[in-house]
Structure formats: structure tokens, C-alpha cells
Amino acid sequence: MNVLDAILTRRNVKQFKPDPVPRDKVQEWLHAASFAPNHRMTQPWEILWIGPETRAQIPHKNNFGGAPTLLAVLSTPAHTSVDRDEHYAAVSCFLQNFMLAAHAEGVGTGWSSAGLSEKVRHILGVQPGYEVVGIIPVGYPEAEPAPKERAPIVTKIKDLP
Numbered sequence: 001m002n003v004l005d006a007i008l009t010r011r012n013v014k015q016f017k018p019d020p021v022p023r024d025k026v027q028e029w030l031h032a033a034s035f036a037p038n039h040r041m042t043q044p045w046e047i048l049w050i051g052p053e054t055r056a057q058i059p060h061k062n063n064f065g066g067a068p069t070l071l072a073v074l075s076t077p078a079h080t081s082v083d084r085d086e087h088y089a090a091v092s093c094f095l096q097n098f099m100l101a102a103h104a105e106g107v108g109t110g111w112s113s114a115g116l117s118e119k120v121r122h123i124l125g126v127q128p129g130y131e132v133v134g135i136i137p138v139g140y141p142e143a144e145p146a147p148k149e150r151a152p153i154v155t156k157i158k159d160l161p
């Protein structure tokens with residue numbers, strides 16, 4: 001699958017098959033993700049591989065669609081708000097890389113904001129200063145969600161003199 005196809009066909013998957021995804025494959029996609037742009041090579045991402053005991057404590061309406069693998073992706077602490085924003089941006093690039101790499105090999109991902117809650121931060125043992133950018137279920141999709149329509153990009157482009 002070429003990059004453009006991967007970008008255009010990736011979906012936010014909500015329901016997964018129980019079949020496990022080999023850990024070394026997930027690690028391979030995380031490695032690829034780490035080639036994301038990041039200012040001054042801060043590499044501001046950390047990954048929590050969520051095991052069953054921890055997962056059972058996280059409140060979520062459908063247990064992350066039954067995904068066999070669940071990750072939390074964190075952004076590391078920063079001294080200034082600019083650095084904090086840059087870390088968050090870099091981790092978002094990391095996540096997109098990861099999702100595309102998985103998708104290109106037939107594995108779906110989702111993105112949950114559940115890690116924004118203090119309760120979930122506590123369950124995950126997230127230290128002060130870290131941001132939980134996403135909780136990411138990973139697995140073979142049970143169904144491919146339909147594409148969500150986007151606004152024509154020309155409506156988002158402003159020409160400057």
C-alpha cells in the first residue's frame with residue numbers, strides 16, 4: 001500500500017476481532033513511528049503497554065472495542081508552554097505514523113481521549129507533567145468504518161499576498 005492510499009483508507013476503528021497482533025509487529029510500527037518529526041530530537045513520546053489488570057480498571061463503554069492490544073501514548077514533560085506544545089505536536093505525528101504503519105499491514109487502530117481524565121491518569125500511573133495524548137486500541141478490524149466526509153480543502157486555504 002502506498003502512503004497516499006494508507007492515508008486515504010485509514011479509519012478510526014471501533015470494533016476489533018479478538019485475534020492477537022504479534023507484539024514484535026506492534027513494536028516494528030512503533031519503531032517506524034519514532035521517525036516522526038520532532039524539534040531538537042527530543043523524541044517526546046513514551047508508550048505504556050496496558051496489561052489486562054490495568055485495562056480492567058479503565059472505565060470505557062465498550063472496552064476499547066475488544067482490541068487485543070491497548071497502548072497509551074504519552075508526551076513527556078516540558079519546561080515551557082512552547083516546548084509542551086511542540087512535544088504534543090511531535091507525539092501526534094508519531095501517532096499518525098503508527099496508525100498508518102499498522103493500517104498498511106491490515107491492522108486497525110482507534111484513538112481514545114480517555115486518558116485525559118484524572119481517574120485514568122491515576123490508573124495508568126502517569127506522573128505529573130506528562131500528557132496522555134491518546135489511548136490506542138490495536139487489532140484486526142471487525143468492520144471497516146465508512147469514510148467520514150471532509151470539507152473541500154480549498155475552503156481551508158487562504159492565499160496571502
Ligand SMILES: Cc1cc2nc3c(=O)[nH]c(=O)nc-3n(C[C@H](O)[C@H](O)[C@H](O)COP(=O)(O)O)c2cc1C
Nearest residue numbers: 010011012013110111112113114133134145147148
Ligand atoms: C486528539 C484526538 C482525540 C480523539 N478522541 C476520540 C475519542 O475519545 N473517541 C473516539 O471515538 N474517537 C476519538 N478520536 C478519533 C476521531 O473521532 C476520528 O479520527 C474522526 O471521527 C475521523 O474519523 P476517521 O479517523 O475514521 O477518519 C480522536 C481523534 C483525535 C485526533
